[in-house]
Amino acid sequence: MTEVRYLLFLGCVIPYRITSYEISTRKVAEKLGMELVEMPDFNCCGLPIDSVSHDMMLALAARNLCLAEQQNLNIMTLCPGCGGTLLKVNEKLKHDKVLKQKVNGYLKEIGLEFKGTIKVKHIVQVLLEDVGFEKIKETIQRPLTSLKVAEHEGCHVLRPKKYLGFDDPEDPMVFKKLIELTGAECLDYEDETACCGAPIIGVNDMIPLQLTREKLVHIREVGAQAVITVCPFCHMMFDINQPRIERVFNEKFGIPALHYTQLLGLAMGISPDELALDQLRVKASKVLEVLSLTQKATPLQK
């Protein structure tokens, strides 16, 4: 078996607000025999300030890529925003000599040089291409056959197609297959690949709330018991912002949003507490009931 060894790129949002994604990923990675290497010197991927200065974004992203090159290790991200950014900058610098020269001019100031020797992948792509469905299947100990879920993969895992390209953005199948490996049924719903709106929430909050509300309506319509995500921003819209959506639109959803790694972890037989399910804002108690699992009561629970 080939060794799956990656530098883990956490980014900002996961340690800031969504540690449950990191905790569950580490648990699942252990079971899958993946080795996640820490990189103590990484900085922001650059995406958050691309709108302010594209050059600074390129410099920040390229610095991370250079650090990974020095370790001779590929990068795995949990956040599709970080993943998409690092992957795109990596590809652009590999193929655009003029741009590479410019960015290397910046990097020279800090004693680095982009060479283009590594790859960047989001965890979904790593699970597909490096871990493989067979290996995942072998680790399933408690198939979640009684569970019906919906998927929200997030834009940056799929688009732009010319950079990501491992799945069809018009009819994505990879994430659904990954979900179905856990034994859960992944239901189709209207406008599945639509954006949740999260990136503009700092500029205009009503548009993202309406977009996510519409997705929740469609998810509820097909009778899904949970929505599964692989992006901390999308997760924030579905989880942290769901009570707000319920207030603004005077509507009750109560649809828990689980990270894929939590779903997979449950199917691997890992306990809900170890997977940090108690950290979810929208409690997953109904999901656990369906699966006949229990979770410790926390004082924060509603």
Added chain:
Amino acid sequence: MPEKTQPKVTKQVKVIKANEIDPRFKYEVSKVPGAKKIMICFQCGTCTADCPIARFSDSYRPRKLMRMTQLGLKDRVLSSDNIWLCAACFTCVDHCPQDVEISSVLRALRNMAVKEGVMPVVFRDLSSNILKTGYAYVIPALRLRKREEQGLPPLPKASLESIAKLSEVTGFSELVKKKKEESE
């Protein structure tokens, strides 16, 4: 549904005056990496039709912003709140029959607006956080302690010296400072 922060609507009825037009603008934009194909947008409107944001906004229309850019309506475009509404979902980028990277054009426009001193508060915060910590969000001490309790490894600490240097050579620190002085 009413929007909480109503973006300024670029009035359709407003007559375009010849002196508003900067014929060099589209060339300026097209020189920015990723924005080159603004020159060949033929206004089919696929971007607007497929845009999730446009569905819930009264004013955000990517096709219109592309046309305004081509026409050279520099001031109107750069001062418009609409350029800040793209969520970078890349649906339009994938669907554009002319292969225009609409989101990159909008990013180029935002970068230009910043140079003119226009920057939404959220981006100023993210920028100053990056200069302070190397990350867009400042992780509170409580979180860091909690990480330890949860047995998670320490978070990466970016080299602030390197960040400062990169910020200087890319002109980023100047942009962030500029805005600050103006708003004070």
